Amino acid sequence: MIGEPEIDGDWHTASGAEGVAEALPGEPGRERVRGVARRPWLWALGGVVAASAVWAGTLVVQDRFPDLPRLDYVHSPDLCKEFELKTVGQAAGREFEGRQSGEGVYLAQDWSYCTVSTPYQEGTVMYGAQLLVELHKKQDPAGEFATGPGTDPATRLDTGERYEVVGLGERAVLDPYYANGGARLMVLDGGAVFTLTVQWFRLNDDKAAGVDGSAMQAAMVEDMRTLMAKLKR
Known part of the structure; x- marks a missing residue:
């Protein structure tokens, strides 16, 4: 997967x-x-x-290996240095902190991730975001693209509301969460797969009233476009 x-x-x-x-x-x-x-x-x-x-x-x-996937992006061992979330931060009206990153380099695939979140403030909406970049070096990921549950098995994606994002990689899809509590953006470009997940919630309020989901999704697309340009060879 x-x-x-x-x-x-x-x-x-x-x-x-x-x-x-x-x-x-x-x-x-x-x-x-x-x-x-x-x-x-x-x-x-x-x-x-x-x-x-x-x-x-x-x-x-x-x-x-005649069918090796095309790789036009470099592996970043510290993805948090590339993961700025400027547009998402503007849409949220909050600054992200608490950055944590990890990475792995293997024969079949290189991967790296970064997670960030907003600090807790009483009565405000809290946000969390995770970015995962996978560089498949032996097997073309197109066949399994966007078929799994995402980076968090506990999330419930509303794939019935999925829509294609034009002009981002070879193929890009955005899936909102049920109850408008977040969204997942996945991009396929050759052997590279980018997954950006943003969640928002308010304590004791699962729907996080007041969050403009459409604006947040548009912000995710822009920040993903910026990240892909940074990692381009």
């Missing part, structure tokens, strides 16, 4: 090209040889050989 980070294998290691670049200086008879003039054509030949090796390695990878 897309909403749950995949754990598949060991931590990633440096790519083949980087490994070649790091190994060359330490090899005997190469750059560390002093006092011996090297012929210019040897430098050129070395460059051709290295480029050919990298290209051959790329072809092998493409041949073994």
Whole structure:
């Protein structure tokens, strides 16, 4: 399920090209040889050989994994640094704090998340938000996109009120909560899946009267657009 980070294998290691670049200086008879003039054509030949090796390695990878999903976004180990929620904060009329983040880097998928909330104030609506970014490196997530319960199994999404968001990634959908207590925005773009959830409530009042759900949903779309532009390669 897309909403749950995949754990598949060991931590990633440096790519083949980087490994070649790091190994060359330490090899005997190469750059560390002093006092011996090297012929210019040897430098050129070395460059051709290295480029050919990298290209051959790329072809092998493409041949073994022809259907790898496209990834146009970078992994952020501290997503809270990218997650500003400016427009959502304006719609809420509150500042978010209490930021907590986490991340994982695996063979099948990289993921990171950030959660924020507004401080408690007597008689005011409280807000909480969570952002999850998943970068699928082996399997195309399109088949399972927006089919799960979200990042919080306790939430009740009103999928009957779902609507498509145009102009955001390859596909984007927004699902409001029942009783207008929040919303979830999910965006698919290649192998990347972005999930933004915003909840609002007032103590002893599940409906959180006074919150403009439509304005909050529009604010979520704008903040998601800003975040995706930041993480774009």
